[in-house]
Amino acid sequence: MEKKDELMGIPQLVHFNAMLITGALFIGIILTESSLGTQSNDLFVISFILLLSLGLLVTSADFFIEGAKGLARRAGIAEIVIGLTIVSIGTSLPEILVTGSAALDARDTPEAADFAIGSILGSVLVQITLILGIVVMTRSVKVRPSWLNRDGVIMLLSVLLLLFFVWTNDALERWEGAILSSLYVTYIVWLLMKREEIRLEEVEDAGDYEIRGSNWSSAAYTIMIIVGLGFAVYSARILVEKACYLAEELNVPHSVVGTTVSGIGTSLPELTIALMAAKRSKGVAIGTLIGSNITDPLLSVGIASMIHPLAISDADGGLTMEIIAPATVLGVLLALIFMRRSYRFERWEGLCLALFYLIFLVVLQFNR
Numbered sequence: 001m002e003k004k005d006e007l008m009g010i011p012q013l014v015h016f017n018a019m020l021i022t023g024a025l026f027i028g029i030i031l032t033e034s035s036l037g038t039q040s041n042d043l044f045v046i047s048f049i050l051l052l053s054l055g056l057l058v059t060s061a062d063f064f065i066e067g068a069k070g071l072a073r074r075a076g077i078a079e080i081v082i083g084l085t086i087v088s089i090g091t092s093l094p095e096i097l098v099t100g101s102a103a104l105d106a107r108d109t110p111e112a113a114d115f116a117i118g119s120i121l122g123s124v125l126v127q128i129t130l131i132l133g134i135v136v137m138t139r140s141v142k143v144r145p146s147w148l149n150r151d152g153v154i155m156l157l158s159v160l161l162l163l164f165f166v167w168t169n170d171a172l173e174r175w176e177g178a179i180l181s182s183l184y185v186t187y188i189v190w191l192l193m194k195r196e197e198i199r200l201e202e203v204e205d206a207g208d209y210e211i212r213g214s215n216w217s218s219a220a221y222t223i224m225i226i227v228g229l230g231f232a233v234y235s236a237r238i239l240v241e242k243a244c245y246l247a248e249e250l251n252v253p254h255s256v257v258g259t260t261v262s263g264i265g266t267s268l269p270e271l272t273i274a275l276m277a278a279k280r281s282k283g284v285a286i287g288t289l290i291g292s293n294i295t296d297p298l299l300s301v302g303i304a305s306m307i308h309p310l311a312i313s314d315a316d317g318g319l320t321m322e323i324i325a326p327a328t329v330l331g332v333l334l335a336l337i338f339m340r341r342s343y344r345f346e347r348w349e350g351l352c353l354a355l356f357y358l359i360f361l362v363v364l365q366f367n368r
Contacts, residue, residue, distance in 0.1 A: 018063055022231055025056040029238060043249060046242050053238040054265035057094045060231035061269055065090035067224025070216055085188060092295040094266035095123050097236035099304035102258075105240060106308050111254040112244055113310040115262070117166065117320055118255035120301045121328045122263020124159060127270055127289045129331045130357040135274045135289075136350025143286055143339045151290045152336050154187065159332055162297040163325050170312045170321070177305030184298035239265070254313075255320045256368050260361065267292075286345070293332070323367055327360045 029052045032045060068086045089096075102116035135141065161183075165176040216224075239262065247257045270292050304310060312320055334356060338349040 018059060018066075019227070022056065022059045022063055022227070025052055025059060026231060026234075028052050029056065029235075043246065046246060050239060050242040050246065050261070053235045053242065054261075054268075056231055056235035057097070057239060057266065058268045060228045060235060061090065061093040062228070063224050064093060064228030064232060065269075067221045067228055070221035071218065071225070074218055074221070085192070088188075088291045088295055089299070091269040092292050092300055093232055094236065094269065095120060095296050095300040096303060097232055098240060098262055098266055099300050100307055101236045101240040102244075103304040103307040103310060105244065106310060109244060110311065110313040111247070111315050112240065113171075113308075114254040114313055114316045114320065115240065115244060115247070115258040116304050116310050117172070117301065117312065118258030118324060119262040119266065120162075120296050121320070121324050122259030123267050123296050124293045125259070125324075125328045125331050125360065126263050126357060127267050127293055128155075128335045129353045129360075130264075131267060131271045131274060132286065132289050132335060132345075133350040133352070133354030133357070134271070135286075136345040137347050137354065140347055141286060141345045143343045143345060145343055147286065147290065148336070148339050148343070151294065152339060155290050155293045156332050156336060158183075158294050158297040159328060162301060163321075163329070166310075166312065166325075167321060172301065172305040172310040174306050174309055177302040177309075180298045180302030181306065184295065184302065187294065187298070253316055253319055253368055255316050255324060256364060259324050259364070286339070317368075319364070319368065323364060327363075331356060331360075 029049055032049050032052065035045065065087060068090060072086055098119055099116040102112045102119065105112035106116065158180075162172075162180065165180070166172050243257050243261060244254060246252070247254045270289055274286075274289055301310070331353075335353060338345060338353070341349075
């Protein structure tokens with residue numbers, strides 16, 4: 001029993017599986033990039049680097065979340081507060097970094113803005129249809145009315161507000177990004193003010209959701225944060241760079257690559273957490289996805305547009321506003337209707353959501 005309570009420090013962290021996998025992915029990217037050399041246009045190698053960077057982004061973001069949660073617990077911060085803030089923002093760290101990196105590139109490459117907006121809309125769509133569908137197909141999940149009436153409505157309004165800003169002049173300006181980010185901060189503050197009420201409503205879910213993991217020292221948790229954030233920033237830059245290059249070489253609109261490759265890849269942390277929660281037959285699986293779909297259209301794209309305005313380029317050909325945006329709104333509405341129907345997600349409804357996403361991919365393919 002005493003052995004379980006022993007703190008594990010930096011020496012043990014070096015041999016930790018997550019650290020080894022993260023380091024291996026980083027070395028893999030470095031070695032593969034160096035092998036490009038004269039074969040800088042080798043699409044197979046570039047695609048391989050893209051997959052490695054996606055893997056590194058997901059593992060490093062998870063590393064960062066674990067470190068931040070550990071330090072927060074050591075500081076005596078309540079578990080419910082950690083869930084509402086650190087986990088919520090942490091699972092959206094890939095989207096925040098990818099859209100931020102794309103915004104930086106948009107200064108020289110206007111099409112990168114298509115990638116950024118497509119990535120956010122794609123992330124929202126894939127989480128609320130494909131990922132939620134997969135989770136529900138594994139096990140029917142109950143939906144708390146309080147979540148639907150509070151977070152579900154906010155999720156829909158967040159997506160609609162983002163699309164309204166983009167629709168007004170085919171761009172998201174800095175002041176609009178500031179409004180979106182401010183609304184997210186207001187939402188988090190409001191949740192924290194009501195945290196005790198939320199804890200009492202959902203105490204059984206919050207208890208099962210908690211994942212304590214190993215008992216690391218404060219120094220180890222700090223290293224997790226530094227290493228996780230550093231690798232996440234690096235992998236996000238590589239991902240955007242290679243994805244934009246592939247889009248140009250294959251003559252595929254940047255918004256399509258952002259919506260599919262980046263949208264699915266950056267949503268892997270949410271898929272992992274949602275599946276783990278669903279095993280306990282708890283609605284936290286749905287809460288995680290809804291929370292992320294509030295963070296992405298408000299904070300993630302809000303920060304990106306404050307870095308550099310995101311204007312839809314002529315190369316987009318109307319895909320973002322005519323196909324991707326309507327599909328995102330329809331996907332969110334369909335999920336909310338299923339939630340409202342009986343406050344319980346059945347397996348056939350999960351299948352419908354997954355099929356909706358597959359149909360979207362087919363439509364996107366025929367119109368790109």
